[in-house]
Amino acid sequence: MAAFLYQNLIDWFQEQLTKGALSAGDKMPSLRSVAKEQSVSLNTAIHGYELLAKDGWIESRPKSGYFVCHRSQLRAAIPLLGEQHQTLSKQFGLTLSQRAQDQITLTGEYNPLMQADLLNMASNGQKCIGQGEKEARQSVVQYLSLLGIQSHLDAVWLANNALAFFTQAVHQFTNKQDNVLVITPCDHRLTQTLLSLGRVPVVITAGAHGADLDLAKTCIEEKNIRLVVLPGQFALPAGQLISNLSLRRWVALLDDTNTPAIEWDMTSYLGYKGSFPITYKSLDTHARILYIGGFEHLDQYGNDLAWALLDGQFSACRETLFASQLTPSRGMQMALSHGLDKNISRKLNAFxxxxxxxxxxxxxxxxxxxxxxxxxxxxxxxxxxxxxxxxxxxxxxxxxxxxxxxxxxxxxxxxxxxxxxxxxxxxxxxxxxxxxxxxxxxxxxxxHLEASQIRVEDTALAEEDAVEAVERVSADAPLIGKAQKTNEKPNIKSNKDDIEPVYNPMLDLINHDFG
Structure with a gap:
């Protein structure tokens, strides 16, 4: 019974974070007020706070109380808004080794959906072809509804790699040397894939509140953009949350210019406030956006599972996807169905x-x-x-x-x-x-580098001081001694050389008379 009370207290704390009533750095309510509000004893409240402190949620400060961890005193960085577009050439391309090394860094090494029982289920290697099992696709439809995307079963297509969807769409809607507009910063696998396929990425840098849509419109019209790539919510560099107004303006821009787009949405479920933001696709009424989502590193072998909504003009990708046989195994699809159960929100919030x-x-x-x-x-x-x-x-x-x-x-x-x-x-x-x-x-x-630099600077300073000291001593020494030290003859001037001659008018007369 006591453990249940402690858990209720922890759940209350997490709910306060989700609502925004508490945030990092805020002072926690007093133990007595929490005990009264939650109808628990003072000892239960104390033990609940101790558990939260042990897990790193709050910290105790002597004579001050408990505080939510950790409000940084570091100044906030501000990403600058791009004022012009930039065309990426091959010099921005990474080697295959560099791209492989970045793979784990980009995707992480842990996924909240997979527990021990699901890992055994995913190990079933029975192959599957087509767009995926009906049960798995139905689970994806239900999950997408949390993101505000209303889709139907036939539009969902499953694959074992999200980049495979992206590659097929690029092949379908562009040709070599076509310009593709990409909003950056983003997952750099997108720009690298475009470069590898012979397309020309034209990038516009987004600031703290998204990209300049007027600049994007000008770029689409002047650069003959054939495809637009939109990073989803919480994309790189640091969980950039795009306003609903900006999302609507983007969708309207795509409609006005009749331009297809791809929404790369691999992390929108990782909102720190525990709520799901809306997506570009949720506002797309003309099926101009190909939505790609999924979970990467779904099991201990690093397998991925992704989905795309192939509605409207993107239905043309079905044949190539079927021929490529990218459908996940039945075991992976079963694991996905069980992972996307009714407790999915709780799992993702915990993660x-x-x-x-x-x-x-x-x-x-x-x-x-x-x-x-x-x-x-x-x-x-x-x-x-x-x-x-x-x-x-x-x-x-x-x-x-x-x-x-x-x-x-x-x-x-x-x-x-x-x-x-x-x-x-x-x-x-x-x-x-x-x-x-x-x-x-x-x-x-x-x-270590800072210490080495300090040592080098100290050495350079010591050498400089030594040179100055030698020069100072040499300047005070007699000139004869200095000349002997350098094996040079002293340059001693006679006092006569320093005396200016006195003008005598008789000399002019003598020179005149005798030449």
Whole structure:
């Protein structure tokens, strides 16, 4: 009975976070007021707070009470709005090795849907062809309704890889050397895939409140854009939440220009407030948007499971998808159906709160280590915590760049930013299992480089002081001694040379008379 009361108290706390009544840094209500409000004893309230503190949700401050973790004192980073479009050439392409190394960093290593019983179910390797089992597709339809997307069973197509959907759509609606508009920062697998397929990505950088739609309209008209790629809610760099008004304006722009689009929506379920935002697709009444979603790293083998809504003009992709045989195994589809059950919201909320708790812990470590040398981009959801470093830290990051390639959970800004200040940004995927080790490696490396730089500066300063001291002593020494030391003859001037001759008018007369 006591354990049930403790759980009720924890559920109440999480509900306050979801509603926004409590947020990071807020002072918790007093123990007596909570005990009275929740109709529990004072001892139960005390033990409930202790459990929350043990799990990292709150922290106790002597003589002050309990506070929600952790309100960072670091200044907020502000992503700048792109003022013009930029065309990406092959020089922005990554090697296959670099793209493979980034895969785990982008997708994380854990998925909230899969428990031990579902892993055994997913291991069933019985093959399946077509658009997927009816039960699995019905589960996807029910899940999409949480995102505001009203779809029908026949429109849902399942695949074992989300990028396969993206690739097929690009092939279907564009040709080589066609221009494709991409809103960045985004999952850089999208721009890299376009470059690999011979398409020309034209990128527009989004700021804190999304992209400039007037610039996007001009770009679509002047660059003859054949396809638009829209990152979904909570996409890179740091859980960018797009306003409903901006979403509606985008959908209206696509209708006005009669341009097809792809919504890449792999993380919209990771909102830190525990609620699902609306999507571009939920406002699409003319079937101009191909919606791609899914879960990556669904099992211990790194398998993915994705879906796309092939309605309207996108139904043309069905034949190529059928021929490519990308349908997941029956075991994976059964695991998905059980994972997307009626408790899906609770599972995802628990997962996002775990990410939030880890983010707060990492913020605290970064603040203690670097102080005001970096700023944080406020995150509203997603897997990533993005940092913007000052000049000194940026130089250290460049020095560590070669070793960063193999560090899971760490993503360099140059991968997803195409602006001049790309090297100032670094992203941490807090859902990766090895993020703590990566963070420790990062802080230790920068600390070592800073110490080395200080030693070099101290050595250079000591050498400079020594040179100045020698020059000062040499300046005070006699000129004869200085000449002997350098094996040069002293340049001694006679006092006569320093005396100016006195003018004598008789000399002019003598010179005149005798030449």
């Amino acid at each position: 996002t709160r775990a990410i939030w708790r880890k983010s707060e812990s990492i913020k605290s470590q970064l603040e203690a280590e670097f102080g005001n040398k970096m700023s944080l981009l406020p995150a509203k959801g997603g897997r990533f915590l993005w940092l913007q470093c000052d000049l000194s830290l940026t130089e250290h990051l460049k020095a560590l760049c070669l070793n960063m390639e193999s560090k899971p959970g760490l993503l360099l800004g140059g991968r997803v930013f195409y602006e001049e200040n790309a090297s100032e940004w670094i992203g941490l995927n807090v859902s990766c299992n090895e993020i703590d080790q990566t963070l420790l490696w990062l802080m230790t490396g920068i600390r």
